Amino acid sequence: MSSSRIASRFAGLLVILSGVAVVALSDGRWTTDEASASEMVDPSVMRGRALTMHHGCGDCHGGMHPAGAGWLAGWRDSTQTFIMGPFKTYPRNLTPDNMTGMGRFSERQIFNALRYGLRPGETPDVEITSNTPGQGNFPVNPKYLAPPMPWPAFRHMPDQELRDIAAYLKRGLKPVSNRVMDSEGPPDFWRSAYTVEKIGPYPAAAYPTAQEVAGH
Amino acid sequence: MTRIRRPSLTILTAVASLWALPALAQRQVEITLTATPARMALIPGATTEIFTYNGQFPGPTLELREGDRVTIHFRNELPEPTTVHWHGLHLPFKADGSPFHPVGPGETYDYVFTIRPGTAGTYWYHPHPHHRTGYQIAKGLYGAIVVRAADDPLKSIPEKVIVISDNRFTADGAIDLPASLSPQGTIDQENGREGDVIFVNGKVMPTLTIRAGEVQRWRVINASAARVYRLALPGHKLLHVGNDGGLFERPVEVDEIVVANAERVELLVRATGAPGSTSVFQSLPYDRYIPQTRPPQWNEPRDLLTLQYSHEPAVASVRIPTKLRTIPVLDTAQSTAKRVMVLTQGMINGRMMDAARVDVSAPLDATEIWEVENLVGMDHPFHLHGFQFQVLDRNGVREPFRSWKDVVNVPKHGSARFIVRYASYSGKWMFHCHILDHEDHGMMGILEVKPSQLTKRN
Numbered sequence: 001m002s003s004s005r006i007a008s009r010f011a012g013l014l015v016i017l018s019g020v021a022v023v024a025l026s027d028g029r030w031t032t033d034e035a036s037a038s039e040m041v042d043p044s045v046m047r048g049r050a051l052t053m054h055h056g057c058g059d060c061h062g063g064m065h066p067a068g069a070g071w072l073a074g075w076r077d078s079t080q081t082f083i084m085g086p087f088k089t090y091p092r093n094l095t096p097d098n099m100t101g102m103g104r105f106s107e108r109q110i111f112n113a114l115r116y117g118l119r120p121g122e123t124p125d126v127e128i129t130s131n132t133p134g135q136g137n138f139p140v141n142p143k144y145l146a147p148p149m150p151w152p153a154f155r156h157m158p159d160q161e162l163r164d165i166a167a168y169l170k171r172g173l174k175p176v177s178n179r180v181m182d183s184e185g186p187p188d189f190w191r192s193a194y195t196v197e198k199i200g201p202y203p204a205a206a207y208p209t210a211q212e213v214a215g216h
Numbered sequence: 217m218t219r220i221r222r223p224s225l226t227i228l229t230a231v232a233s234l235w236a237l238p239a240l241a242q243r244q245v246e247i248t249l250t251a252t253p254a255r256m257a258l259i260p261g262a263t264t265e266i267f268t269y270n271g272q273f274p275g276p277t278l279e280l281r282e283g284d285r286v287t288i289h290f291r292n293e294l295p296e297p298t299t300v301h302w303h304g305l306h307l308p309f310k311a312d313g314s315p316f317h318p319v320g321p322g323e324t325y326d327y328v329f330t331i332r333p334g335t336a337g338t339y340w341y342h343p344h345p346h347h348r349t350g351y352q353i354a355k356g357l358y359g360a361i362v363v364r365a366a367d368d369p370l371k372s373i374p375e376k377v378i379v380i381s382d383n384r385f386t387a388d389g390a391i392d393l394p395a396s397l398s399p400q401g402t403i404d405q406e407n408g409r410e411g412d413v414i415f416v417n418g419k420v421m422p423t424l425t426i427r428a429g430e431v432q433r434w435r436v437i438n439a440s441a442a443r444v445y446r447l448a449l450p451g452h453k454l455l456h457v458g459n460d461g462g463l464f465e466r467p468v469e470v471d472e473i474v475v476a477n478a479e480r481v482e483l484l485v486r487a488t489g490a491p492g493s494t495s496v497f498q499s500l501p502y503d504r505y506i507p508q509t510r511p512p513q514w515n516e517p518r519d520l521l522t523l524q525y526s527h528e529p530a531v532a533s534v535r536i537p538t539k540l541r542t543i544p545v546l547d548t549a550q551s552t553a554k555r556v557m558v559l560t561q562g563m564i565n566g567r568m569m570d571a572a573r574v575d576v577s578a579p580l581d582a583t584e585i586w587e588v589e590n591l592v593g594m595d596h597p598f599h600l601h602g603f604q605f606q607v608l609d610r611n612g613v614r615e616p617f618r619s620w621k622d623v624v625n626v627p628k629h630g631s632a633r634f635i636v637r638y639a640s641y642s643g644k645w646m647f648h649c650h651i652l653d654h655e656d657h658g659m660m661g662i663l664e665v666k667p668s669q670l671t672k673r674n
Contacts, residue, residue, distance in 0.1 A: 087507075098589065099591075099631060100629065106566075121592050122560065124566065141405070143561075179629055184507040186508065187402070187509045
């Protein structure tokens with residue numbers, strides 16, 4: 001945690017330095033606004049943008065690609081509705097709008113949603129250090145994101161990549177006001193669907209497992 | 217001083233020599249209130265261990281007047297600490313009965329306050345010890361307060377106080393309070409604890425009588441931990457005349473009225489039915505719930521009480537004034553701060569209640585705007601202690617008219633704004649979700665109102 005925090009501070013410093021460079025070298029070689037704007041972007045946000053694209057976030061949350069209408073702005077029509085047994089679920093608005101999107105959630109809460117599957121509106125904004133309910137700030141009564149959100153897969157991404165996605169959602173998108181219906185679900189908020197028996201442990205079991213061979 | 221003891225209510229009213237202090241005399245009211253355990257028959261075929269005020273369920277209705285100097289001698293005969301919160305009344309910090317002033321078992325506490333002019337209305341009292349409010353109210357501790365004004369424009373109209381609550385019982389008649397991590401316990405924490413038995417003034421489906429043509433003023437209090445009532449009297453229009461802080465400026469004719477937790481409404485019922493007929497006062501379905509824990513029967517109306525028309529011939533209805541009173545304007549241009557309160561489940565601004573922390577600090581007499589944002593898929597009724605406010609808008613839609621409120625129901629994934637002036641009393645004031653399970657979980661914060669330097673020097 002702390003080493004990556006230092007890394008992100010260092011990255012921030014690089015941004016500042018490159019900003020200075022832009023000013024110093026603005027003699028005609030780096031003239032366009034676009035170029036200087038992208039030089040100022042936090043590299044974490046840029047990595048987060050790439051991650052949301054190649055993880056297909058827009059396939060469910062809207063827009064398909066960053067220039068597409070409704071990019072990550074959540075449910076718009078029934079093509080984005082998922083039928084999960086008796087329940088309907090609706091992809092949330094991931095843009096940083098305060099009332100209808102992620103605007104009031106911290107990057108840490110978004111990280112906790114991707115790593116642990118915890119609904120940000122129902123989970124304290126704290127650093128979680130355990131997967132066991134009641135330990136290391138993991139909620140006693142965890143409430144999970146509705147399927148098919150693939151957090152059981154995404155949780156295996158490195159810390160920094162999950163932080164990059166959070167950075168992009170919070171700082172790399174314009175807020176879009178789009179109020180999405182609450183997903184339906186069982187009263188245990190999918191707890192019985194997301195047991196270790198069903199989705200495996202985090203971190204993953206040591207390699208190679210019984211199904212694997214050590215590849216050469 | 218003359219003291220008249222009335223054992224049934226145990227209210228001592230001491231009228232300070234009116235002849236010696238004509239006109240400006242302040243009525244001194246002394247009330248003795250004792251919280252005690254009791255066993256009562258609340259549902260058929262069983263008796264239930266409950267808590268009572270003065271041996272009654274609900275507690276006695278306290279009848280007060282604007283200008284009264286009130287002293288309530290409280291004694292706690294419960295096996296645990298409690299407080300008495302005088303919900304909605306504008307009074308000193310020490311008299312607020314908040315978690316800051318617990319009264320231990322066997323201890324006494326005098327709540328002393330003056331009923332301020334302009335505050336006539338319907339209020340209620342209930343315990344407020346941190347983490348135990350839901351439990352103690354579920355056990356039966358709540359009662360109504362009626363504050364009257366000398367110039368009440370509706371004073372000739374007969375009144376009924378209607379305290380609505382709900383509860384749930386185990387097979388042997390005990391109050392059903394499941395373990396917090398049991399399936400029902402987790403649903404109770406999410407929704408707030410609802411019961412399948414609805415009580416009106418401590419009775420299940422009581423009968424109120426009315427005479428054809430008569431107009432009655434009903435003061436309705438939602439004393440439920442979590443259940444919201446959408447009041448309707450099929451076949452009758454309701455004249456909505458007031459809410460938390462008393463009368464509106466003008467009556468409003470409606471078909472139904474939503475009353476969220478701890479809210480009050482005043483309404484006029486005009487008996488337009490035939491002599492001998494009956495009507496049922498109902499609560500229509502109201503979807504305050506998040507889908508995951510929405511109860512299966514949420515969409516069914518619930519009967520509250522039977523309105524029985526007498527066989528007497530109809531009387532001529534009284535005329536209702538079109539102007540009830542003038543409510544002073546709280547001017548948004550005078551606001552010196554905007555407070556944003558973000559509600560997530562069990563938290564306000566991402567934090568749970570900490571008695572050692574002040575969440576908002578403001579000077580006495582300041583006027584401020586609060587913007588409450590609800591990020592959760594269920595309604596949260598937001599209550600501020602000490603100071604009544606005026607709701608400006610909900611979900612950006614301007615309130616249709618001015619009224620005094622102390623609870624605003626913030627709709628699911630919605631917002632509400634209100635304006636408030638921290639008048640008269642400094643101190644630490646709670647603000648919280650009035651779904652009791654949420655409040656007890658810690659969905660509560662502290663507003664500290666500080667006296668100005670000038671006041672300090674005085």
